Amino acid sequence: MKIDFTQGELIKAIKQIDSNPDLKRGRHSSRYDLIYKGAKYPPILVLSVANEFKGGKEITLSDFKNNIEIPFKILRDKGFEVKEKSLNNQKDYIEWSKRALSIQTSTKQQYVTSIENLSKIVGYNIFERNNLNEIIDLYEDLLKEQKNKGGKYYEEERPSASLKGWYSASVKTYVDFLKARKEDTNIGNNLNYLLFNQQEFIQSIRNSGLNFDPTIVIRFIASLLTKPFVLLTGLSGSGKTKIAQSFVQWICEDDSQYKIIPVGADWTNREPLLGYPNGLSPEEYILPDSGVLNIIIEASKDENQHKPYFLILDEMNLSHVERYFADFLSVMESEDKIMLYCGTNRKSPEGVYVPPFVDISKNLFIIGTVNIDETTYMFSPKVLDRANTIEFRIDEASIKSFFRQPSTIDLSVLKSKGASTSENFLKLASDNHIVPNDIYADIFVKFFNELKKTGAEFGYRTAFEMLLLMKKLSYIGTFSDNECIDIAVMQKLLPKLHGSRSKIAKVLDALILLCLKDGQSFSIAKNEEISSENILYPITFEKLVRMYKNALDNGFTSYAEA
Template sequence: MNVSNGELVLSAALDDVVEVGYFSRSQYHCLQAGLLSKQFLILTGLSGSGKTQLARLLSKWLCSRVNSSLYELLEKAATSDGFLENYDLLCVNNLVVEVINKRGSAKTIIPLPTNVIFEWYHALKNGEIEEGKDPKESRHIIGALSAYQKYIHGFYTEFFKLAVLMVRESEKDEGRDNEKTVSGTYQLVSVGADWTSNENLLGYPDALRESCYRKPDNGVLDLILQAQSNPDLPHFLILDEMNLSHVERYFADFLSAMESGEAISLHDDTGEDWGAEGSLKVPAKLKIPKNLFVIGTVNVDETTYMFSPKVLDRANVIEFRVSEDEMQSFLTNPVKPDLDAIAGQGAQYAKAFVTAAKLKDVPLDAATREAVSKVLMEFFPQLKEAGAEFGYRTAHEICRFIYFHKELSTDWKFEAAMDAAIMQKLLPKLHGSKKKLGPVLAALIRLCLKEGDWLKNDPIKAEDLVAENAVYPQSLEKLARMRKRLQEHGFTSFAEA
């Protein structure tokens, strides 16, 4: 995935991902295309079907292996007088530190990957190398186990210098746990049944201490602030079991801010950011950055709350189910996927991922745009009968999804992309009684079928609702399940069918 001359060029680059576990290439395409077209994605369906694992998979693959507390030490070391007296600092982020040696004549940029710096730091802390020794000798000790040989032997002086300064910074604050491993660019948060306001995500002003702000312990606010500080890197917030509490109570501000681009008010504006535990201070108003992607997982049972149409309309919704064939395939080798094996392997695509997501207008070709328009105008009047018609926002986001789905695919078919879009954006809001939905489901089912004799039947026979007869097989299967539930219970919804 790369950006060149203003044109977006996407590559699937998935071979190292889809082999990790029980995820299909089509699932991963939909996940990426869904997030690129919309910041908010909902994964719903069967409990234990891999929803959270797939969200973590993408996050770990795109995000570099970064320890946030180590990163704080690195920032202090790189901006210290002891380092800046010899080097001009160009940038420091989760991936790389770029410097120019003031004493060098070439004035070339020296790239120092953060992972390599951390290797030197750990070696120094563990006594494998010594501060008083020549770094030229120490590089052989580091290099024996390092995966970054070309950097170590070229820039060992810079790595050693930063490692020494990091150790000194860590010694200044002995009470702090600098070895605690926390993901730098993604956060997995379990939603609690007692979440009744946005304080669980964004914290609150301390009523007892002036100009002090209490951040939530789950790290969500720090993740948002870090995303603002690193606008070129993707940051992922995974909200696990999102519907254990009423989503509208704790997530309404988020939804509104993501859609409108307006800021959320956190505390009184006193002219400066308020202090808080941790290195990042809290501004009076907070905008949700475009490089923050929110993935919510949803299990549907009697202990959870249903999502309102308002929430569903503001997300892409991907459903997870497990077929008999998939279960049989899994049981031949029933092991959990090793997500650490692919951590950081897609970091080279991180900046392009954010650049793509920030595109306001996607260059969807005329033929594809016309095909999308034809399908949507077939579905619109049928959905309108159920009060579930879509607006301009949904139509725009479907066009974006189709574009990114096409760019990510090596063997792209319009029907497959449109099938996914129908499932993710048009069907989730469907719910109602037999009287309300019966005729609507019948009409939608006909739109999902190829031309054939079965279209003459009224109602269409259940045995004809199979993938071989479908233009949009996923959507047809879903509508068939909804129709069956409607016949048996007199009521159905997308989530429960």
């Protein structure tokens, strides 16, 4: 990619950023600043804005093959100063706290504020100190002195910070952060790569002509990180296949790592996915034309464990999913292997060795799309329960935006742009550690008790996957606790909910009240009068209201049809 600018063109870009600070959103540089007249700017953003002025596209670091020296040389050759940021652990500490601290988001924010205020008292920025013993000494001194009213840590404008122990509690977490970083030296240097640059993916799909709500993109990625089976449901043409296709093209090195398979209406067994042993030749195995078995075998090889592989099953409900997908559903839970044949070893007619057993390796992800209409087979709650189910809907604002700025789609601009972060994507996916949280437990138990009344209560697997999903959402997103709960309930609890009006109406009513801050009673006729400020979980609330209306109109409702 040949990029060249005059100094004047770059200054024009800087002035444009000054006049429109929103351009910096999602484009901040974590380690470097371009310095101009004492102000700091993200270096790549300056080049990107300058390129757009010349009629070009937006530029990201991936356009330079993630080599910072190339863009920085362009800027320095034009007389600009590019400097590494002063060492400050605040951002790394915040990201670490999202993963490591099982406390409310508001408490984590209070810890950051407490450390900032304490820094003013001690006369140095605590976030710039890396000497573990020095911070431990500060912590021990706080334990001794902070509760002395009028002492060196006491301030009239914020007495509770010292008297109630906020200072020591926050510094203790910073001690834990420094210890964790000592054990894992990558926590500071490679944090952006640990998060595998999901913001860059969001920007890349915009460059391709797609326009997804960033929230749905983060939900999709977090769901893959939680469990390697994700279902995308909704209206035909709402973007389900495109978001899956764009992600795999972005993160894979080449197209040998993924397959997009349209499910056939004539699929009555597993053969379209796994093939079959030739009954007339004891040494031959017929591979499926879909290429699914080839992907499974490649993904399981030792030399490929550092690469993600993807199967995208398009329109899964064109046939009964239990007929052709039962083996996959079984081994996902048992972590067993799928038996292809018994007896002597077999090869395909092309000479490819086919093992008697295959397993679904940890680096293989399955994404299914489900179009909701009258011509397809509805998924059973059992199948929906085994996946993270994301519903795609098109609202008035989205369709208006499209009509105002329709765009053609070019997915070729995504090709392998995120391949350098694929290993770290797998590392995030392999982290299955969760920490107990009493607040979440109390909320989910309330939902459990209501779902139990209609036989749709959840088990240990679902409970674990909800907590893990919330953890992954906090890894890569900026969701509040209530937003994480909302997404977890929508994706893991509601898919099992179905039944007749007489069976389910009272349960839906009770679940809707759980979504409100001060709900005493619910009337479907007056649901439009409920203010948004009174809704704790808006995604779940909207879905439950639709299910409620469906039950009243048709005498029956389910997650898939509402």
